[in-house]
Amino acid sequence: MKSEILYPGAFPMVRVELAEGEHIKAESGAMVACSPTIDIESKMEGGFLGALSRKFLTGEKFFFQTLRASRGAGEVLLAPTVPGEVVVLDLDGVNEYMVQKDGFLAGAEGVVIDSQMQSMSRGLLGGEGFFILKMSGKGMLALNSFGAIHKIELKPGQEYIVDNSHLVAWSTTTTYNIEKATSGWVASFTSGEGFVCRFRGPGVVYIQSRNPGSFGAWVRQFIPVSE
Amino acid sequence: MPVQPNALCFGDEFPASGTPCLVHVEDHGLTITFPPDRDGVESRDESLKFSELTVSAGGLDHDQLVATWVGLKGQRTLYLKSPDVIRAFRQAAPDHLSQPLERAAEQVRQARQRHRMVWSIVGGALLVVVLGLWFGSDVLVERAVDRIPVEWERKLGESTYHDFLAHQDVMKEGPAVDAVNEMIHRLTGQISENPYTFEVTVVKSDVVNAFALPGGYIVVFTGLMKKAESGEEVAGVLAHELNHVLQRHGLERIIKQLGFVAVVSIVLGNPPGLGGMMKQLGVELMTLKFGRAQETEADLTGLELLYRAKIDPSGMITFFQRLAGKDEGRVEWLSTHPMSNARAERLKTQLAGMPKQNPEPFTFEWPKVRASQGAPPSILP
Ligand SMILES: [Zn+2]
Numbered sequence: 372m373k374s375e376i377l378y379p380g381a382f383p384m385v386r387v388e389l390a391e392g393e394h395i396k397a398e399s400g401a402m403v404a405c406s407p408t409i410d411i412e413s414k415m416e417g418g419f420l421g422a423l424s425r426k427f428l429t430g431e432k433f434f435f436q437t438l439r440a441s442r443g444a445g446e447v448l449l450a451p452t453v454p455g456e457v458v459v460l461d462l463d464g465v466n467e468y469m470v471q472k473d474g475f476l477a478g479a480e481g482v483v484i485d486s487q488m489q490s491m492s493r494g495l496l497g498g499e500g501f502f503i504l505k506m507s508g509k510g511m512l513a514l515n516s517f518g519a520i521h522k523i524e525l526k527p528g529q530e531y532i533v534d535n536s537h538l539v540a541w542s543t544t545t546t547y548n549i550e551k552a553t554s555g556w557v558a559s560f561t562s563g564e565g566f567v568c569r570f571r572g573p574g575v576v577y578i579q580s581r582n583p584g585s586f587g588a589w590v591r592q593f594i595p596v597s598e
Numbered sequence: 599m600p601v602q603p604n605a606l607c608f609g610d611e612f613p614a615s616g617t618p619c620l621v622h623v624e625d626h627g628l629t630i631t632f633p634p635d636r637d638g639v640e641s642r643d644e645s646l647k648f649s650e651l652t653v654s655a656g657g658l659d660h661d662q663l664v665a666t667w668v669g670l671k672g673q674r675t676l677y678l679k680s681p682d683v684i685r686a687f688r689q690a691a692p693d694h695l696s697q698p699l700e701r702a703a704e705q706v707r708q709a710r711q712r713h714r715m716v717w718s719i720v721g722g723a724l725l726v727v728v729l730g731l732w733f734g735s736d737v738l739v740e741r742a743v744d745r746i747p748v749e750w751e752r753k754l755g756e757s758t759y760h761d762f763l764a765h766q767d768v769m770k771e772g773p774a775v776d777a778v779n780e781m782i783h784r785l786t787g788q789i790s791e792n793p794y795t796f797e798v799t800v801v802k803s804d805v806v807n808a809f810a811l812p813g814g815y816i817v818v819f820t821g822l823m824k825k826a827e828s829g830e831e832v833a834g835v836l837a838h839e840l841n842h843v844l845q846r847h848g849l850e851r852i853i854k855q856l857g858f859v860a861v862v863s864i865v866l867g868n869p870p871g872l873g874g875m876m877k878q879l880g881v882e883l884m885t886l887k888f889g890r891a892q893e894t895e896a897d898l899t900g901l902e903l904l905y906r907a908k909i910d911p912s913g914m915i916t917f918f919q920r921l922a923g924k925d926e927g928r929v930e931w932l933s934t935h936p937m938s939n940a941r942a943e944r945l946k947t948q949l950a951g952m953p954k955q956n957p958e959p960f961t962f963e964w965p966k967v968r969a970s971q972g973a974p975p976s977i978l979p
Contacts, residue, residue: 524614
């Protein structure tokens with residue numbers, strides 16, 4: 372399996388070359404085009420209940436698609452829904468990442484996707500629900516972001532503060548605390564924003580340069596209110 | 599043979615995500631094997647004595663064993679996740695490490711326990727609420743229903759009623775309409791303190807069904823009337839339907855379903871689900887399957903209503919039994935009013951316990967009513 376990011380930047384596409392018999396898992400709307408040798412299976416990772424809980428609890432689409440080169444080698448073109456960068460990580464069996472629900476684009480067959488409950492405070496305050504995806508195993512993992520993706524590298528003990536809604540993924544060797552950014556708790560609760568994560572290394576944190584929630588609010592003001 | 603790494607090592611010369619390595623626990627300490635990297639750097643081993651290490655718990659879930667030491671190239675940090683390696687480490691570690699190790703283990707246990715406890719409380723509370731709304735505490739549902747004004751109920755039923763009738767072949771007049779109106783009139787005349795104004799429509803359709811929407815909107819299909827051997831049989835179904843309305847059974851069902859989904863949506867933050875569900879409500883109203891307790895209640899109160907209206911209640915029983923008999927699958931009505939032998943038996947017992955009275959016949963002749971719908975005068979052979 373070989374992967375390559377085409378048109379890096381705001382509107383990237385990922386090309387994955389598959390040898391005969393190989394397959395990848397992709398977010399269900401991600402497939403743009405593929406060779407005729409590729410079969411698309413809607414597979415429910417983790418069984419029906421797993422898929423169901425992922426749908427309800429993480430807001431993730433019901434199925435991951437499995438794209439399988441069952442009739443010979445071929446290639447697949449994948450793209451995320453939102454404009455923004457794609458980053459390809461290579462999981463080595465030891466590194467594990469927590470991925471925010473919309474951050475997953477595709478993963479090699481050796482990548483294990485797990486829905487995980489996160490801490491109560493982050494679940495309540497994070498605005499992303501109580502479940503996030505945990506990626507482990509081996510192979511290519513493609514993440515997508517809204518806006519540009521930025522990697523923060525943390526040495527052991529080094530701290531960094533990230534706005535909640537800009538988080539994409541972070542390694543499981545990091546720890547974090549939820550803190551409020553604005554001066555009043557009331558303001559934080561009513562706006563649903565203004566919570567930050569204080570990360571502590573070692574490890575890496577991937578953040579996105581745009582906030583989907585704020586962007587949504589900005590767009591909404593131009594939509595006429597229907598009577 | 600390539601080594602399968604089981605730990606991550608952090609240090610100044612390593613990438614921020616750590617470098618994968620293979621850790622072996624030995625009597626004197628640890629051996630760390632760094633696999634060859636892509637730049638062609640050879641695989642190399644590093645040995646560490648336990649005395650050089652300090653340990654703690656770390657990582658996102660505080661479930662990793664973190665060992666730090668100062669090597670030749672500065673501070674090094676090792677993150678161990680594999681339970682086997684952690685166990686081996688704890689067994690081999692000398693006394694000076696066992697205290698911090700126990701402390702680390704205790705931290706892990708506490709973190710896990712806290713996590714588990716919080717989630718079991720949340721899960722338990724959720725389960726109680728959901729189960730409570732879904733199965734048990736009808737009290738809650740009844741209370742919620744009590745708060746809904748009849749006016750709302752009327753609006754709910756009325757819009758569904760008109761939407762439904764817009765696509766149906768409605769029978770405006772004729773013997774069938776007169777007959778049904780007479781039945782409704784006789785029955786509703788016996789309801790005390792009736793907050794509803796009942797409206798009834800006969801629909802030309804072979805579907806064997808009749809339903810009452812919340813607020814008192816009743817639809818009878820000619821298919822059901824053709825199956826009836828007498829006016830009393832149809833009146834039995836109507837008495838049953840009227841009581842579903844009077845006991846607000848439809849509303850109870852809706853509240854149960856709304857409550858269930860509402861709780862789930864609020865907890866899981868999925869408000870679009872609510873909108874879609876409200877849209878479905880119209881469909882829901884007509885396909886509403888009543889519960890067993892509601893059926894029994896509607897049966898028994900329906901029987902009493904027939905009795906008070908001096909309509910022979912045995913028609914109700916024979917009709918229910920006949921409907922449930924041979925071609926049950928084709929009788930729509932049974933899909934929303936699940937029939938059982940127990941229901942008929944219950945009605946018979948109840949009827950046997952009532953004082954005998956002379957029923958007053960209807961003014962119409964049933965065979966003529968049936969014939970007006972193009973049905974043979976009798977369905978009995
Ligand atoms: Zn019923």
